[in-house]
Amino acid sequence: MAEKIFMDMPGGRKMPAVGLGTWTTDEKEVETALNAxxxxxxxxxxTAFLYKNEAAIGRVINEWxxxxxxxxxxxxITTKLPMQAMHKDRVEKFIKTSLxxxxxxxxxxxxxxxxxGTKYVEEGAPTTANIETVETDHIAIWKKLEEQxxxxxxxxxxxxxxxxxxxxRVLKSARIKPSCLQVELNVYLQQRELVKFxxxxxxxxxxYAPLGSPGFNEFLAKxxxxxxxxxxxxNDKTIVKAATKHKKTNAQILLRYLLQKNIVVIPKSINPARIKENINVFDFSLDAADMKALDDLEVGEGARVFDLRVPKFMDHPEFPFPK
Ligand SMILES: NC(=O)c1ccc[n+]([C@@H]2O[C@H](COP(=O)([O-])OP(=O)(O)OC[C@H]3O[C@@H](n4cnc5c(N)ncnc54)[C@H](OP(=O)(O)O)[C@@H]3O)[C@@H](O)[C@H]2O)c1
Known part of the structure; x- marks a missing residue:
């Protein structure tokens, strides 16, 4: 198994194979998390415009x-064009704001x-209750990303x-090809065809959600x-078994599994001990039997947490998931 601390990107650039996720991490938490x-x-x-923590992240980066x-x-550093800016005339404005x-x-x-794309709002994101989608032209938006x-x-x-x-479709029209796809992916939702493609x-x-996003219900409550x-x-029992065998934690097994498939992981934590734990995954390997046992945990679509199952999204021609 190739041990990759960096994944190769087109053009010779490299992406660290473990990153820190920051969704639901507020300004105070992100400061502690980033320093750790x-x-x-x-x-x-x-990060992302929608996470509302770019400014705090900027302050910590600037200090370091x-x-x-x-x-x-x-x-x-990765950030993202939000859904309310999914229009060719908004890409430049939003990347400049994030920068x-x-x-x-x-x-x-x-x-x-x-x-x-959703209806334009200047700040934050539209709420689920009042979400209005708009026609979304990926090719026109991509051209604007290329200009960035x-x-x-x-x-x-x-x-x-x-x-x-x-x-x-984007690949076929692109002058600069997409070099990354960030998707929900873990041992229950392996997305094999998509990964292969x-x-x-x-x-x-x-x-994203490489640990299955165990904090998701906390977010819903908030x-x-x-x-x-x-x-x-x-807490799957196969994961517990592998963790016991390798004297590692459940989270480390889940992350290592993806890394061995050349998939980058971005676990989120605001807890310094877990932050450390989640990157300490380069001193052991899962063997073929472990990998097979974890492959067999695939559930598929039923395990998707970020399913975008809001009626207005599901009616949109660009709804991306099986209905
Ligand atoms: N592109 C997108 O649409 C999209 C969607 C969702 C997420 N993301 C990105 O992907 C990142 C990761 O996804 P996620 O945050 O949904 O889920 P995740 O990384 O699978 O899980 C995060 C949750 O797991 C807990 N946790 C972290 N390390 C742990 C460990 N070692 N042991 C036990 N629990 C642990 C965290 O709690 P504590 O913080 O208390 O440790 C938090 O509740 C996000 O933060 C975001 O950057 C992108």
Whole structure:
């Protein structure tokens, strides 16, 4: 098994194979998390306009760079074009806003957050209750993303939550190919066909919710919604067995499994001990029998947590998942 601490991207660039996720991490939490992550050796941070924490992330990055503990070129920062900016005339404005918040001249990767555009709102995101979708032209938006590479505002561009048909369409018209696809991916939702398609097309796959997003119900509660019955990936008995065998934690087994498939992982944590645990995954290997046992845990669509199952989304022609 190739041990990859960095994944190769087109054009010779490299993406650290473990990054820190920051969804649902507020400004105070992100400060603690980022400091702990940088101390531990993380260099890859995943954020988004919609996470409302870019400014706090920018402050921490700025402190580390100005005190010469880190150089900008050591970092890999990803942010994303939100769904309310899914229009060719909004791409430049939104990447500039993110750069200003992050106090950066460029990001390493700029992603289209999802394939469906929603009605324009200046701040934050439309709420689930009042969501209005709009017609979404991926090709026109992609051209604008390419212009951001030309202008030096991002080193690479990519997609998130797109399906094979949608990626293929972008690939066919692209002057600068998508170099990354960020999707929900873990041992219960392995997305094998999608991963194969991306890897055959030199698109780095980044797994979000690699631990099954165990904090998802906390997020629903915070936003006034009912909890859902979620798959408990983290405590699956096959994972517990592998963890006991390798003297590692359940989370480390889940992350290592994806890394051995050349998939980048971006586990989120605000807990310094877990942040450390989640990157300490390069000193052991899962053997063929372990990998087979974990392969067999595939549930498929039933395990999808971020399913976009809002009526207005499901009626949109670019709804990306099987209905
Ligand atoms: N592109 C997209 O549409 C999209 C969607 C969702 C997520 N993402 C990105 O992917 C990142 C990861 O996804 P996620 O946050 O949904 O899920 P996740 O990383 O699978 O799980 C995060 C949850 O697991 C807990 N956790 C972290 N490490 C742990 C460990 N070692 N042991 C036990 N529990 C642990 C965290 O709690 P504590 O914080 O308390 O440790 C948090 O509740 C996000 O933060 C975001 O950056 C992208």
């Amino acid at each position: 992550a940088f101390e531990t050796g993380y260099r890859h941070i995943d 760079i100005s005190s010469k503990k880190l150089k900008r070129e050591d970092l890999f 200003e918040s992050l106090q950066l001249d460029y990001v390493d990767l700029y992603l289209i957050h999802g394939p469906i 590479v030309d202008a030096g505002r991002t080193k690479a561009i990519g997609l998130s939550n797109f399906n094979i048909r949608q990626i293929d 991306c890897q055959q097309n030199d698109i780095v796959v980044v797994a 936003t006034g919604r009912e909890p859902r019955k979620l798959p408990d990936v983290l």
